[in-house]
Amino acid sequence: MKPTKGIKILLVDDEPHILQFLEMGLSNEGFEVQTAPDGAIAVEVAVDFKPHVVILDVMMPEMNGFEVVKQMKADGNNVGIIMLTAKDEVEDRVKGLTLGADDYMVKPFSFDELLARIQARLRNQFPDLLGEVTQGPFRIDDRRKEIIYNDKALELSPTEYELLKFMIMNYGIVLSKTLILDRVWGYDFGGEENIVEVYIRSLREKLGDKEHKLIRTLRGVGYRVDLP
Structure with missing residues (x-):
């Protein structure tokens, strides 16, 4: 399934090579993509960009992923958040889901799996976008x-x-x-x-x-x- 145009994805990670790889791949799939190198910038970008899905690393400088989840979900915004966690960090996954994250992926992960999880979030939270x-x-x-x-x-x-x-x-x-x-x-x-x-x-x-x-x-x- 190819996503329709106009679906916005915000990528948040402090590792430039990950941002570049994911931005290129998701743009090629037809998504509108913006990136942020840390949590504080991500919160600012999200205000105007209004993403449908946020791919969010947990461990980042300035503001970690947990704080970003709190702020993005604080006003009841309907945004799907997929958190990226380190292997075997069960506490991080539980904490993220408790704060309002919708899904998690363990690094390293495949691009195809990320696409499947993005599609699942869109189906659950924005069904009218995909039909x-x-x-x-x-x-x-x-x-x-x-x-x-x-x-x-x-x-x-x-x-x-x-x-x-x-x-x-x-x-x-x-x-x-x-x-x-x-x-x-x-x-x-x-x-x-x-x-x-x-x-x-x-x-x-x-x-x-x-x-x-x-x-x-x-x-x-x-x-x-x-x-x-």
Whole structure:
């Protein structure tokens, strides 16, 4: 899926080579992109630029990512914030989500994964910008909360819808149970991880995926959607 013109992305990182790489890649995808080398400048830029999505590093001089999240979310602004965290820094991810960040990615990450997460934020927070999204045999209509598979509407519970949408939007990427619980059930979910297996089993039945070729299990790692 190619994003439509007019979707604004603000990149915030104190590493110039990361800013340059992401700015070039996202501009080539059709996004309108602006950059900021630190949190204080990012807050100023956001006032006039009014981004739809902010890609935000946690550790920066002047003002760290947590302070930026606080200020950008303070007035109830509808902006999607994806935080970039160091590997294994679970406390940073929890703190960012608690303050109002919408998603996180662990460095290093692939550009394709970043695109998938941006698209997920747009689908969740700005559905009118994108309309329907088609990925392989799936068509997602977030306004109707409906997923069409091979031209047939699936009968899904609200949680099944959110889980399948999340997996489709991140197809080709291995998704751990922990990540799925964070993104679908919420980071403060206090239940058992096995709930993911139960819902995956239900989705496979509704998709007719008896051989697990569509939703694959990677033992000890997680799940991955493979589209034809």
